[in-house]
Amino acid sequence: MAARITAYLVALIVGTTLIAGLIVGAQRDDAGPVDLIVVNGNVYTSDVDNPTAEAVAVQGNKILMVGSNRDVQRLRRAQTLVVDARGGTVLPGFNDAHLHFLSGGLALRQVNLLDAETLAEIELTVRAWAGKHPTPAWVTGGGWAYETFARDLPTRQMLDALVPDRPAYLTAADGRTGWANSAALALAGITRRTPNPTDGLIVKDARTGVPTGILKDAAMRLIATRIPSPTRDDRISALRAAMDEAHRRGVTSVHSAGESADDLELYDEFRRERELEVRVYAAVSAEPDITNAELDTLDALREKYDDDPVFKTGAVKLVVDGNIATHTAAMLEPYSNSPSQSGEPLVGHEALDPLVAELDDRGWQVLIHAIGDRAVRMALDAFEYATAENPAPDRGRRHRIEHAEALDSVDIPRFGDLGVIASMQPYQGLPDPSHTAMWSENVGETRAARAWAYGSIAKASGALAFGSNWPALTMDPLLGLHVAVNRTTPDGEPQGGWSPAERLALGQAIDAYTREAAWASYDEHRKGSLKRDLLADIVILSQDIFAILPSRLAETSVAVTIFDGKVVFSRAAETNN
Numbered sequence: 001m002a003a004r005i006t007a008y009l010v011a012l013i014v015g016t017t018l019i020a021g022l023i024v025g026a027q028r029d030d031a032g033p034v035d036l037i038v039v040n041g042n043v044y045t046s047d048v049d050n051p052t053a054e055a056v057a058v059q060g061n062k063i064l065m066v067g068s069n070r071d072v073q074r075l076r077r078a079q080t081l082v083v084d085a086r087g088g089t090v091l092p093g094f095n096d097a098h099l100h101f102l103s104g105g106l107a108l109r110q111v112n113l114l115d116a117e118t119l120a121e122i123e124l125t126v127r128a129w130a131g132k133h134p135t136p137a138w139v140t141g142g143g144w145a146y147e148t149f150a151r152d153l154p155t156r157q158m159l160d161a162l163v164p165d166r167p168a169y170l171t172a173a174d175g176r177t178g179w180a181n182s183a184a185l186a187l188a189g190i191t192r193r194t195p196n197p198t199d200g201l202i203v204k205d206a207r208t209g210v211p212t213g214i215l216k217d218a219a220m221r222l223i224a225t226r227i228p229s230p231t232r233d234d235r236i237s238a239l240r241a242a243m244d245e246a247h248r249r250g251v252t253s254v255h256s257a258g259e260s261a262d263d264l265e266l267y268d269e270f271r272r273e274r275e276l277e278v279r280v281y282a283a284v285s286a287e288p289d290i291t292n293a294e295l296d297t298l299d300a301l302r303e304k305y306d307d308d309p310v311f312k313t314g315a316v317k318l319v320v321d322g323n324i325a326t327h328t329a330a331m332l333e334p335y336s337n338s339p340s341q342s343g344e345p346l347v348g349h350e351a352l353d354p355l356v357a358e359l360d361d362r363g364w365q366v367l368i369h370a371i372g373d374r375a376v377r378m379a380l381d382a383f384e385y386a387t388a389e390n391p392a393p394d395r396g397r398r399h400r401i402e403h404a405e406a407l408d409s410v411d412i413p414r415f416g417d418l419g420v421i422a423s424m425q426p427y428q429g430l431p432d433p434s435h436t437a438m439w440s441e442n443v444g445e446t447r448a449a450r451a452w453a454y455g456s457i458a459k460a461s462g463a464l465a466f467g468s469n470w471p472a473l474t475m476d477p478l479l480g481l482h483v484a485v486n487r488t489t490p491d492g493e494p495q496g497g498w499s500p501a502e503r504l505a506l507g508q509a510i511d512a513y514t515r516e517a518a519w520a521s522y523d524e525h526r527k528g529s530l531k532r533d534l535l536a537d538i539v540i541l542s543q544d545i546f547a548i549l550p551s552r553l554a555e556t557s558v559a560v561t562i563f564d565g566k567v568v569f570s571r572a573a574e575t576n577n
Contacts, residue, residue: 034059034075035565036536041085042544044507045530046092046515051507056090058536061565066530083567088559089545091510092530093252093537094477095517098402098423098467100175101256101280102263105238106230107471108245111141111170114474119148126162126170138227139163142171143471144179146325147434153203154179156213169223173472176323178215180223185211188226197222199346217322217346235266246278247569249475250539250558253279255423255467255521257317257367257402260284264305264313271311277563279537281521283315283367288347288355299362309526309535315365317402320345320352321375324405324442329372332408336444343372352378353385356399360386365522366399367423373408373447376401380414387418398520400465405429406443407453415462421520422457425469426484426509427476431498454484454512455502465520466512477513478541482553484509490554506546506553536565 036058043053045066055072057065065072076082111129116122122144130139144154159168159181167184171177180188192209196202200218204211215223230238246254256263259282270276282305284298298316305313321343322328327335330345347355359366366386368379379401387397400421405428415422429452440448450456454464466484468475482490484504487497497503504512518528527535540560545553561569 032059033077034064034080036081036083036562036567037072037076038083038085038090038538038540038562039069039072041088041090041540042546043090043530044510044546046511047529047531050531053530056530056536056538058538058562058565061536063530063532063534063536065532081567083540083560083562085540085559088543089541090530091250091539091541092514092528093539093561093563094250094513095253095255095279095521095528096246096251096467096470096475096477096513097255097465097517097520098257098425099254099470099475100258100472101242101254101278101470102235102238102259102266104245104471104475105240105242106234107141107143108241109234109238111139111143113141113143113145113170114173114471116144117148122148123162126159126168130163130165130168137166138184139166139168140170140227142175143173144170145173145435146177147432147438153177153212153214156180156182156185156211159213167226169227171220172325174323174325174469175472176217176220176328177326178220178223180213180215182213184223184226185213188222190215190222194222216326217328239266239270243276243278245475247561247563248558248574249477250541250561250569251278251475251477252537252539252561252563253281253517253521253523253527255281255283255315255465255517257283258285259313261301264301267311268305271308276310277568279309279523279527280311281315281523282311282313283317284313286316286318286355286359288318288351290355295358295362298364302364307522314522315367315400316359317367317369318347318352318355319369320347320378321370321372322346323371324439327442329406330370330375330378331372331406331443331447332374332377333447335442336447337441342374345375345378349378349381352382356382357386357389360393360397360399361390363393367402368400369402371403371405373406373411376404376407377411380411380418380420383418383420384414395522398522400520403428403469404457405451406447407450407456409450409456412453412456412462413460415457416460419463421463421465421516422454423465423467423520424452424454425467425473426452426454426480427473428452428469429498430479430483430489431487431494432489433493436494436498449499451499453499453502455504458504458508463516463519464508464512465517466509467517478556478558479554481506481509481513481545482550484512485550485553488551492551506550536562538562542571 039055168181201216203214321330330343334342370379515528
């Protein structure tokens with residue numbers, strides 16, 4: 001009897017196992033073909049429920065499985081593309097939360113001074129570009145750093161010597177100062193008698209009153225309006241060049257700030273033709289004196305370009321101040337090396353608060369450019385005002401402060417309390433000795449120690465979203481990760497790090513470039529993490545960044561970029577071509 005019962009049990013177990021196997025096999029077959037798998041990686045998923053793995057399986061444009069090499073390899077079929085990570089870190093595609101995408105693409109075809117660290121390098125770069133491009137009516141570009149010129153600013157005479165045959169105009173890396181030669185000033189009609197525009201400054205020689213060639217903030221428009229606008233072909237080429245650059249950097253999503261209606265139409269045209277291979281969240285610009293009719297026009301744009309996995313709008317960008325380097329960032333206390341200046345905000349509370357409340361009531365996400373501690377406080381106050389004035393929207397509020405470079409300590413907890421996102425660019429705070437020296441000189445040691453306080457914001461439960469501010473700086477998120485984690489230059493300066501208490505753990509910094517950046521555009525349900533049913537945007541790095549010393553992060557490069565389930569960049573293929 002016992003033997004018969006045992007036989008029944010064995011038969012039952014075998015039968016159950018067979019049925020389960022058939023079910024699993026059927027489920028796998030029902031899932032259809034697996035198009036791509038990534039194996040042999042150190043997968044950091046940015047998914048709190050399943051933080052690490054070895055491999056990822058992709059079906060179509062979505063993730064099917066994140067797990068072990070063995071489990072993912074079982075899904076492989078004859079048509080499956082296998083990407084070997086070779087032990088490198090595998091991450092969700094980087095999401096650059098603040099850049100200027102089309103402007104960056106255009107800048108790739110202009111004078112690029114981002115890598116020019118000395119005056120001699122600036123001179124060499126400008127001369128070389130002008131010599132290789134004799135036909136453009138203007139020489140344009142930018143990326144020069146204030147620190148390159150020590151305590152002075154460049155002059156028109158310096159640029160005249162480099163470009164004597166046509167107008168030339170080069171913007172600073174932060175985009176808030178322009179440098180023109182004499183031909184450009186003359187073409188724009190800028191003379192000693194030209195008054196400063198509202199919220200702008202034409203720098204003039206203190207003795208003669210003649211313009212020096214430097215234009216700040218709103219005064220830059222006097223030249224910009226004279227430069228020939230890019231043609232449609234120029235803009236199409238720029239968008240393609242920007243996408244190529246993003247792929248090389250492992251960037252699969254961007255938040256592009258300050259876009260026009262024409263820019264939105266170009267993005268949407270590419271989307272409709274299935275040529276937009278970077279996910280774009282576009283923020284349109286608004287001036288403080290915007291009218292209700294103009295707001296209605298913006299509302300129509302949002303309805304036209306509503307929620308879409310590849311392209312959408314839904315954010316409005318406002319600008320409250322300038323920058324620290326030119327003493328135009330709005331500070332609570334005067335600049336340490338210029339006691340008569342504290343940087344006037346470009347808009348007052350009486351205009352900013354009701355505008356933010358109106359945009360909030362209309363359902364917009366509001367992005368406020370605020371760099372100085374006074375400007376940051378004004379932005380936080382405006383968001384608090386909107387919260388008091390309006391009922392909470394169904395999707396919740398996710399308003400943002402862009403840059404937030406200088407903070408008063410009492411305002412740091414308000415990010416978490418108000419649910420305001422700190423959209424910051426770590427590499428903007430590269431602690432190059434000349435840069436930190438200028439910061440310390442301008443604002444003093446105490447305030448300089450609170451620069452780029454993303455560590456403090458995170459500790460106070462504030463949300464972080466990281467970006468680059470490209471083309472003002474490189475788009476490379478790996479350099480941003482290096483600065484966020486080390487608070488040093490890639491060469492290790494300063495020793496011990498600049499304000500090392502503000503360092504982030506590597507995982508925190510990655511999340512700010514992936515999961516949290518997706519949350520900052522209301523996209524966490526579709527991207528930002530590597531987990532089943534999310535979009536298959538993946539980056540594979542050249543080494544395991546969790547296994548190396550943090551100080552070596554900048555030595556890492558992007559090996560492979562996968563967008564929407566397709567390989568769009570391979571460094572090995574690029575090297576072989």
